[in-house]
Amino acid sequence: MSFAKPLSFVKRGQDEFSRDENAMTAVIEFLSAFILFLMLVTAFLSLAQLQLGPNTPDIDRLERSAVEAMDKLTGSEGYHIPFENGIKDVGNATVDWHLLSPEELNSGALIPGLLSERGRLSTMKVDSLKSLTEDTFSKGLGLNEDYDVRLLVRVESSPDSSRIGELLFDDGTHRNSSFSSVSISRTLHMADEVVLVSLEVHLGAGFTDKLLMTEIMIDPASGGPEWIELYNPDQFAVNLSGWSVSKITNGVVSAHELITSGVVPGESHLLLSGNPSIQQNLGDALVVDLGVSGVLGSGLIDSIESSGGHISFQYAEFNSALTYDLINFHWDNTWNINVGYSLVWNYGEFSNSSNWIPLEDGTPGSI
Template sequence: MAVPPRGALMRRDEQGVTHVIEYTLALTLFIMLLHSFTTTMEFRLGVDLDRQDQRYPAVRVVLGELTGSVGNASGVEAWETLEWGTGETQLRNGTTVGLLASDGVLSEAKCQALAKFPYGGLREELGINEELAIEVRTLSPDAQVIFWGGDLDSASISVTEERLLLLRTTGGDEVPAKLRVSLFEAPFVSDSLYLTEIMYAPTSGTEWIELYNPRDTAIMLSGWKLSDLEEDDLITGDETEQLSIPARTAAVIASNPTIFASDYPSVSYVF
């Protein structure tokens, strides 16, 4: 039997040692990365648990405020008749957002008026920094009265509390209903509007466009621009206004709002 040269045996030994060293280094690096990952996850889990613990009392506070009074906006208990950014008395001036009628049942009109609040606006009035969702549903039949807030379906973690109450509908009936409040963590979703109709160069009247808000909260128009080939027009109100479009509502931006309102008196939101 032929014996391999001594140099060949040494090369094999060196290659074996090299493989062992490479394997050891790779294993060490893997262990270090795994340790770093688990440490980060433990820290993240600890942060999430701390936030989760804070959400439980916070969601109860919100639920308590919504069901604790009829609400008030600068002395006006019928705050549901006011707007967020327009009018002499506005919802953005320190509103207590109570959803009850004077006899202690839920008011459908007040519940639906939540749609007038922009996302940041209502959270500010309620003193909440978390993502927020509010839903009211009747029990029989099972139907949604209002959903206001962020995208709860995309929430990575959430806390929900609910309360059963009687709801007085706008028609005067009283039905059992459920008020549900959720605080959660989810990706930010930017505002978007649909341009649904345009009237330009009319033979009479004024130029205007119609915008539709598909979101579940009001959208502020401050800072939005209307642009054509000639210029950019910044959408602004006067010093006391913050123009907004309520949730799932259309609004008209007109060159002359007074003329448009005279021609189309049934349109509620004309700027």
């Protein structure tokens, strides 16, 4: 036996179904509107070159600085303005900054733009990056003095397959020593090649300049000068202003020289000499006189002795009490140093005499 459902029960079920359907429709409409809102916000932020996320003001400034620096580097020919008595000599400004000496480049106002007059990367300007210190390069791009940089220039495509992947420049401060870092890259044409230019901007990385002591003449023959050879293994130049050399006797500084000028280009040598006027120079090395200060001697004046000694190199930041110990070189009578023989470092343990190879006459200023 069956019973028909009351009409009131059927009507109530239809009303509930209708309400559920309306609620579902409202939810779908809300979600659709919310998704559309997110799409509009994302599009706006993209146009404004912003992004959603936890970026701090420091990171935002770092990103803007990196973009602006890349524009100066790859969007112009750049220029150099020399200083005359502390005033910019605009009349002698030039876009051919790559033709200037390292000393000139690092003492004027420079924007290191890499483009040629045809709007492509200039091979000569890329090569001349080795004449710039990292500090000059960074300031030339308008970066804050608290920022450090790393620059990579690499061949991406070339008619010469052996050139693909070749690093034309790769130097600067590593990001793993910084608090924050931003990287930006562009590809440009250079002659018939395509080249990648990648710029990293770091916050809080600190001092990175270095020179390696590679050879020393302690007991020269025939009245020649004592000399020390240093090498810049990096591609950015090293500004010698703030570097100092000391001769230490019995634990006390007996002679000292504060270097106030000079630039050692990337992958180049520096010669410190007791008498530059008679100093042999087998390369195109910068020569600095340490004879006047007495750190090094010449002729009958022996400043350093073959029986033992200590030479120290330090760097002091401008207007700062902070000093970096860079090189400490000790030797004693067990080294058996012979007259007329230099000592050439073989890149082993620095303080071990077996890693300093005797070489007759030496090769000052040359590998």
